[in-house]
Amino acid sequence: MQSKALKKIIKNPTAMVCIALLLVIIFACTFCKVLAPYGFDDQELANRLQGPSAAHIFGTDEYGRDVFSRVLYGGQNSIVIGFAAVVLSIVIGGTLGMLAGYFKKAEAIIMRLIDIQIAIPGILFAIVIVATLGDSLINVVFSVAIFSIPTMTRVVRSEVLSLKKSEFVQAAKTYGLPDYRIIFVHILPNIVHTMIVLATMRFASSVLTCATLSFLGLGVKPPMADWGSMISNGRLYIRSAWWLIVFPGAALLLLTLVVNLLGDALRDALDPKVQ
Amino acid sequence: MLNFIIKRLLTSILVIIGVTIVIFSLVHMAPGDPVQMMAGLDAKEEDIEALRAKMGMDKPLIVQYFNYVKGLLHLDLGKSIITNKNISDEIFFRFRNTAELAVAGMLISSVFGIFIGIVAAVNRDRWLDKTLMSLSITGISMPSFLLALLLMLLLVSQWHLLPASGREGSPFTAEGFKYIILPALTLGISGTASIARLTRSSVVAVLNEEFVMTLKAKGLRRKMILFKHILRNASLPILTMIGLDFGYLLGGAVVTETIFAWPGIGKYAMDAISQNDFPAVQGAVLILSMMFMLINLVVDLLYGVLDPRVSLE
Numbered sequence: 001m002q003s004k005a006l007k008k009i010i011k012n013p014t015a016m017v018c019i020a021l022l023l024v025i026i027f028a029c030t031f032c033k034v035l036a037p038y039g040f041d042d043q044e045l046a047n048r049l050q051g052p053s054a055a056h057i058f059g060t061d062e063y064g065r066d067v068f069s070r071v072l073y074g075g076q077n078s079i080v081i082g083f084a085a086v087v088l089s090i091v092i093g094g095t096l097g098m099l100a101g102y103f104k105k106a107e108a109i110i111m112r113l114i115d116i117q118i119a120i121p122g123i124l125f126a127i128v129i130v131a132t133l134g135d136s137l138i139n140v141v142f143s144v145a146i147f148s149i150p151t152m153t154r155v156v157r158s159e160v161l162s163l164k165k166s167e168f169v170q171a172a173k174t175y176g177l178p179d180y181r182i183i184f185v186h187i188l189p190n191i192v193h194t195m196i197v198l199a200t201m202r203f204a205s206s207v208l209t210c211a212t213l214s215f216l217g218l219g220v221k222p223p224m225a226d227w228g229s230m231i232s233n234g235r236l237y238i239r240s241a242w243w244l245i246v247f248p249g250a251a252l253l254l255l256t257l258v259v260n261l262l263g264d265a266l267r268d269a270l271d272p273k274v275q
Numbered sequence: 276m277l278n279f280i281i282k283r284l285l286t287s288i289l290v291i292i293g294v295t296i297v298i299f300s301l302v303h304m305a306p307g308d309p310v311q312m313m314a315g316l317d318a319k320e321e322d323i324e325a326l327r328a329k330m331g332m333d334k335p336l337i338v339q340y341f342n343y344v345k346g347l348l349h350l351d352l353g354k355s356i357i358t359n360k361n362i363s364d365e366i367f368f369r370f371r372n373t374a375e376l377a378v379a380g381m382l383i384s385s386v387f388g389i390f391i392g393i394v395a396a397v398n399r400d401r402w403l404d405k406t407l408m409s410l411s412i413t414g415i416s417m418p419s420f421l422l423a424l425l426l427m428l429l430l431v432s433q434w435h436l437l438p439a440s441g442r443e444g445s446p447f448t449a450e451g452f453k454y455i456i457l458p459a460l461t462l463g464i465s466g467t468a469s470i471a472r473l474t475r476s477s478v479v480a481v482l483n484e485e486f487v488m489t490l491k492a493k494g495l496r497r498k499m500i501l502f503k504h505i506l507r508n509a510s511l512p513i514l515t516m517i518g519l520d521f522g523y524l525l526g527g528a529v530v531t532e533t534i535f536a537w538p539g540i541g542k543y544a545m546d547a548i549s550q551n552d553f554p555a556v557q558g559a560v561l562i563l564s565m566m567f568m569l570i571n572l573v574v575d576l577l578y579g580v581l582d583p584r585v586s587l588e
Contacts, residue, residue: 115286116293119564121522124529124544128298128556131548132305208418212530215420216545231421238424239432246428249421256416264412 005193008269015265018258025255029075036069040225049241059243061233067243071251074225078255081137081220082207085144086199089206092145093152094195098183100153101160111157114150122147126209130218140219144209148202155198159191193270200263204256211252227252283575287568294564295347299340302553309553313356352558357550362558366540370562373539375446376458376532377524383463384470385517391467392474392513393501399479407471414468423461423534430457440536458535462528466520473516477509484508510581518574522567 009015028035044064052059058067100110117125126143133139163169164187172182213219214228222229227248234244310327311318318326327333331342346353352362391411395404431439437453444451481487482505490500529541536542540559547555 112286112289112293115290116297119290119294119568120297120560121525121529121563121567124541124560124563127529127545127548128301128560131551131556132301132553134306204416208416211418212420215418216530216533217549228418228420231424235424238428242428245421245424249425252421253413253417256418257413260412260416 005269009265012265012269014261015269018262018265021254021258022262025075025258026079029072029079032069032072032076036066036072038066038069040070040073041065041223042069049237051241052243058247059241061230061241061244062237067230067247070225070230071227071248074227074230074248075251075255077220077224077226078207078210078252081141081144081210082203084141085206085210086148086203088141088145089148089152089202090195090199093149094156096149097153097156098160098187101157102164102179102183102187107157110153114153117146118150123209123212126213127216127218130213135218135221140210140213143213144206147209148206151202152195152198155194156191159194160187163187163190197263197267197270200259200266204259204263207252207256207259280576283572287572290568291561291565292344295344295561296340298557298560299343302557303336303339305551305553307551309356309551312551313359347561352561353554355547355552355555357547357552357555362555365543365555366558366562369538369540369543372442372537373525373528373532373541376455376462376528376537376539377521379446379455379459380462380466380524380528381517381521383459384466384520387463388467388470389474389513391471393478393506395471395475396478396482397501399475399482404475408475411468411471414464415472417465419461419465420530420534422464423457423531426457426460427534440534442537458531458537461531461535462524466517466524469520470513470516474509474513477512478505481505481508507581511578514574514577514581518570521570525563525566 042065044060046064047056047060048062048064050056050060050064056066056068058071061067061070096110096114100107126147129143129146130139169182169186172186177186210219211226211228211231214226215232217229217232220226220229230248231245231252234241234248237244310323310330310332313330314323314326324333331339334342343353350363352366354360355362355365358365391407395407398404427439430436437456439457440454442451442454446452446455487500487505490504525541528537528539529545531537532539532542533545540563544556544559544563547553547559
């Protein structure tokens with residue numbers, strides 16, 4: 001089953017191109033200290049707002065900082081925050097979903113809590129959390145993760161609900177296995193593929209949420225580079241310096257597009273049920 | 276049906292109570308003393324305490340919460356600590372602007388989304404389908420603020436076709452209409468992409484069903500099959516998506532309204548956040564959440580109308 005899925009992915013040219021691009025992006029952003037021609041805060045005021053050239057392939061910003069280097073550094077932040085947020089949402093959402101699916105009593109409470117969270121428009125919730133609790137890295141990650149928790153919980157719960165009725169779980173129960181063993185040894189391995197697909201998709205939306213927060217001035221603080229805040233700065237020079245918006249924007253779009261396409265391919269290969 | 280509505284309304288009320296608790300607690304965890312802010316930085320200690328007592332902010336949190344809820348029942352959302360105006364008036368005044376924008380965005384996304392989805396499904400696996408679906412996944416991956424700025428860059432800075440931001444009069448006039456185009460497009464395009472993808476997959480699923488084959492064998496015209504039989508069967512998930520999307524538009528409007536200086540509830544919330552005007556934030560979030568829940572309730576009720584098989588009990 002698993003090797004069949006792997007073969008399907010290897011045969012899918014879009015998926016392979018996406019994996020290659022994703023690896024290049026992750027590599028470039030992880031080693032930005034080595035690869036970037038300039039530091040993220042190296043100012044050359046004499047060269048401010050210069051268009052793309054051989055020395056600065058993506059041009060320079062209002063402080064004469066190299067946009068290409070800042071795009072690389074910014075990518076590092078986006079990837080780290082997006083990844084941390086997805087992991088957090090898997091841990092919280094996955095646990096809640098499994099509890100809600102497995103224990104009937106927990107279900108009512110957990111699903112009402114999720115209802116409350118869904119009722120508050122996601123991005124607004126994230127903004128309020130960061131605005132009231134402060135914009136430390138942990139709060140940013142938490143507020144981005146909270147965006148994905150309801151989806152995670154709902155999907156995991158419905159998977160567990162259907163698995164609970166299956167014969168092997170019933171057999172394990174009759175056998176007298178404790179609940180935690182049934183959950184971790186018998187149910188969890190069967191929902192891992194769903195969670196992988198979902199996590200991939202949520203990674204893209206986490207990167208977007210994080211960029212939106214910093215675009216609004218909440219989140220990663222200057223002079224640290226971040227795609228959202230770079231684009232927000234570029235707004236001031238929209239008439240004269242298009243490269244300030246277009247390059248970080250293209251980087252952001254490329255990353256989310258590649259991840260979304262990969263998510264689609266993974267879903268086709270692993271799990272046709274998840275929408 | 277009536278039972279279902281009552282049950283849904285009761286759960287909605289529970290959820291709203293939950294929302295007020297969450298928002299109230301968050302806002303009270305915020306740093307800074309709102310009373311001090313209202314009184315001004317150079318206010319005397321006893322004046323601040325007097326104001327605190329007058330506002331009821333010296334009482335325990337739980338008492339404050341109940342007073343807040345009591346106010347809500349009288350449609351009173353409290354007063355802004357910056358402008359000292361009634362928040363409910365301010366929000367009511369902006370409600371129309373937000374609704375205009377959300378409806379315009381939803382019209383764009385549902386009309387184009389359903390159309391593109393059908394075209395893609397009918398031409399499934401041909402180049403047209405592939406092109407449309409690549410475009411729509413790009414639309415989904417595009418953050419709304421980036422889309423907004425790219426539209427501004429082209430239509431405003433380069434081609435000088437439209438005004439950059441603001442709202443000038445009703446969008447039903449020629450002048451006012453120009454102002455709503457950019458924010459509505461920004462809101463509409465991302466929704467178009469997700470609705471197009473879902474419409475395509477729902478229509479494709481129905482296309483494969485046996486009754487469609489039977490209709491074809493009976494010699495019904497293709498258009499007739501498509502519009503009368505396939506679309507009706509594919510409409511449930513699409514409707515859910517449009518409902519969810521509308522809620523998303525309300526929340527996403529925070530970003531769009533801020534960028535285009537559209538004077539709606541989202542921009543009000545964002546301004547309030549940047550001024551640490553937490554009672555106003557609290558009010559705006561509550562109203563946006565209630566609008567979202569109301570829309571989902573309507574979508575649930577429409578289910579029964581569209582598909583008699585769905586039992587609402």
